[in-house]
Amino acid sequence: MAQAVNFLPWRAQRQRQCLRLWLTIFSVTLLLIVLLAAVIRMRTLQESRRLGLLQQAGVTLQAGLTQRQARLHARQAERQAQQQRQQRLQATREWQQILTGLADTLPEQAWLSELRYQQGALSLAGYALGFTALSQLETALYALPGLQMGKPGPASRDAQGRWQFNYALVLDVRHAP
Template identity: 40%
Template sequence: MTNFLPWRHLRQQSCWRLWMLLFVGSVLIALMATYSLRSGYGLKARALETLLASDTAIQQQLSAHRARWQARQVAPSPNPQRVLRDWQPALVSLASAMPEQAWLTQLRYQPPRLTLTGFAATPSALSALAESLKLLPGFMIGPAGEMQQDTQGRWTFSFTLTSQG
């Protein structure tokens, strides 16, 4: 007769080991899944907080911009009659300073600079214009811009005047 007790005992121990390994593995997997979910929720919460803070900052900037825009809308627009009246002496003195052989094609004012662009028939008219612009009241002449002769023989010019008042 054979004694199966030691074999049963070994088999029983290996079964217990297998079940314990499965149980401990399941517990470890459950712990890791819980930790992973918790850290994922923490990341999502921080991302949502950052998104909320950026949205709040954007809304504040938008409301400030809207307030500035509305203030500009409410501000009175300049009266064209008053603007013309303020510029009339400067334009009259500019017209009287222009030599007969020079004419303007563009007059651009971006405070505090007035840019004059045009044509002159001769180089002497160009130098006479430069000299008369130096004497123009209320403005100081800056360096001359590009001057060149076009295909029709006219001299193109560009002067920048700076407002003194």
């Protein structure tokens, strides 16, 4: 008769090998999952740090731009104020020229008692010793650059025999300061 073969030790050995194989596969799979999770976590942390740094850089850049914009607005305001001062200074110089020209054209026998500027019109009031001085004054006022003769006021004689005059000069739009 044939001898009976005992497969129990072989079967137990085979089960241990199979168990080792599955434990190895499970361990390697678990290790890969843990490593993959760690890599993903590191990438996520790096990305969040990078985004945080970018956000901080954006905030810093925005603050710098805000400061720069404030300085730019201050410079523009300063430049506009400087331009306005220059324009006022130029207007003053032009008025100085006009008034100097007016003073130079006054005849010796005429003088001003009042000089007033309102709403683009220069009003002159004064006295002249004679009618010829008054006529010379009127001719000189017509010839003034930058001013046009407006409606002349009344001319009358006062108690001392001087001629009292009133003239209105309007700024010439082409030469107006």
